Amino acid sequence: MILQVPVTAYITTNAYFFIHDGDQHGFLIDPGAEADRLYRIIQEHKFTIERILLTHGHFDHIGAVAQLQSMLKVPVTMSEHGYEYVENPTWNLSESFGEPLTLSHVDYLVDGTIISLKETPSFQLKLIETPGHTTDGAIYYSKSDAVAFVGDTIFKSSYGRTDMYGGNEEMLFASITKKILRLPDETTLLSGHSDPTTVAEEKKMPWYAEDRKDVIPII
Numbered sequence: 268m269i270l271q272v273p274v275t276a277y278i279t280t281n282a283y284f285f286i287h288d289g290d291q292h293g294f295l296i297d298p299g300a301e302a303d304r305l306y307r308i309i310q311e312h313k314f315t316i317e318r319i320l321l322t323h324g325h326f327d328h329i330g331a332v333a334q335l336q337s338m339l340k341v342p343v344t345m346s347e348h349g350y351e352y353v354e355n356p357t358w359n360l361s362e363s364f365g366e367p368l369t370l371s372h373v374d375y376l377v378d379g380t381i382i383s384l385k386e387t388p389s390f391q392l393k394l395i396e397t398p399g400h401t402t403d404g405a406i407y408y409s410k411s412d413a414v415a416f417v418g419d420t421i422f423k424s425s426y427g428r429t430d431m432y433g434g435n436e437e438m439l440f441a442s443i444t445k446k447i448l449r450l451p452d453e454t455t456l457l458s459g460h461s462d463p464t465t466v467a468e469e470k471k472m473p474w475y476a477e478d479r480k481d482v483i484p485i486i
């Protein structure tokens with residue numbers, strides 16, 4: 268089961284529950300705000316969250332992590348480059364909103380790491396680094412469920428901004444064309460700030476063409 272929960276503090280970000288239907292264990296991806304509401308959802312559905320996974324360290328994706336970390340007592344996982352953001356309120360942009368935010372006790376994982384449920388290891392996500400929007404950008408991909416949680420790397424008919432700390436446009440387009448769009452066509456792409464899309468749909472965009480810069484980044 269996948270549950271998409273838009274959460275808001277300054278801006279709205281999609282948090283996702285990726286839950287194994289057999290035992291309701293699973294992962295919470297990008298809890299960017301509204302920790303109390305996310306906690307209530309966990310209790311109502313009787314979910315057991317084994318890990319919090321972060322696609323990158325921007326404040327609108329990590330805002331509820333510290334509170335949920337203490338409520339749930341679960342590990343928090345992100346790319347090995349994430350410390351540049353979660354330990355630095357300037358880079359994670361929280362400082363510019365007047366509420367400096369840092370995280371500690373984060374597991375930094377290398378590209379290609381498989382993250383599995385303890386008792387159902389076949390229920391898993393693969394961390395794939397997709398830098399460009401940030402240096403620590405990563406997606407979480409499930410081949411068996413044909414889904415990828417893509418953060419702010421790619422959106423429905425758009426892509427992530429590259430004009431903030433650590434952003435790099437060439438790296439972003441390389442991440443999109445060489446990694447995300449090489450996943451199977453039927454893969455659903457669930458982003459931080461748009462409706463769902465698919466690899467097949469996004470292949471119709473001018474990602475590979477010279478006019479690709481006519482596509483406007485949305486956030």
Ligand SMILES: [Zn+2]
Pocket residue numbers: 323325400419486
């Ligand atoms: Zn972002």
